Amino acid sequence: MFFDIIEKVVRVTKALKEPRIATKDVTHEKMHHSPIFRGKHEIRYDICTGCEACAKICPVDAIVMEPLPIKRPKALPEVNLGVCIFCGLCEDVCPTKPQKAIKLSGGTFEMITDGKDEAIKEYWVKPEVPEEWIQKKKKEEEEKARKKAEMLAKKKAETEAKKKAEEAKAKEDKPANVENKSEAAEGDTK
Ligand code: SF4
Ligand code: SF4
Known part of the structure; x- marks a missing residue:
């Protein structure tokens, strides 16, 4: 019993001297x-x-x-x-x-x-x-959107102009075709 107590005291003393890793x-x-x-x-x-x-x-x-x-x-x-x-x-x-x-x-x-x-x-x-980066990106995106809108408008104008030119040409060709057909019909009756 006495020796048990001594052993415990020695053990605890040793433990207290050990580095306190947990802390x-x-x-x-x-x-x-x-x-x-x-x-x-x-x-x-x-x-x-x-x-x-x-x-x-x-x-x-x-x-x-x-x-x-x-x-x-x-x-x-x-x-x-x-x-x-x-x-x-x-x-x-x-x-x-x-x-x-x-x-x-x-x-x-x-x-x-x-x-x-x-x-x-x-x-x-x-x-x-950074706020400056956001503002820079916003400007870039606005510029890109503006250029895209410009390009689309240009393309649309070109398509319309082409369509009008085709319609005008078709109108010019039409009377000539009619004349040719009537001449051909006259030739057949003779
Ligand atoms: S995918 Fe990426 S964020 Fe998700 S747990 Fe794996 S390392 Fe973490
Ligand atoms: S590029 Fe796509 S995958 Fe890579 S960090 Fe950005 S959101 Fe995530």
Whole structure:
């Protein structure tokens, strides 16, 4: 009995001297990264086409398409890392070349937080789109639409002019045909 108590005291004393692994501040320590660690996503708003393929293939619905006030891309992906399982399918399916518009960076993202709301918000990867870029794209789209309208109007005018010319020619040809026919009929009676 006495020896049991001594043994316990020695064990507890030893344990107290051991480094307190469970209380290490892992939220502020760099973690070890495996060579195949894929990290959090990088989203290139400037090359994304808004095709939604990444959102459609995501097996856990971690990607939300956020609308933009332009036509292309009409929306950009945002990733909820709290749901993501880091399978990389979104990167695999992204059609942009030579660079992927969505890519798991293999970066240094730490997946442990102190659990506060602010930290949880950081679990979203959202592309930061500059307002100047949106305005530039809007102007480009307006210019493109103007040129397209001009081209269509020109094509329509050309088609109408061609049609009128054909009608006028048909009118000119008609009396000559009638005269030829009546001359031929006279010849037959003689
Ligand atoms: S890595 Fe996988 S789970 Fe995460 S967002 Fe991409 S497709 Fe979804
Ligand atoms: S990130 Fe790639 S797959 Fe996703 S919407 Fe953009 S272009 Fe499409």
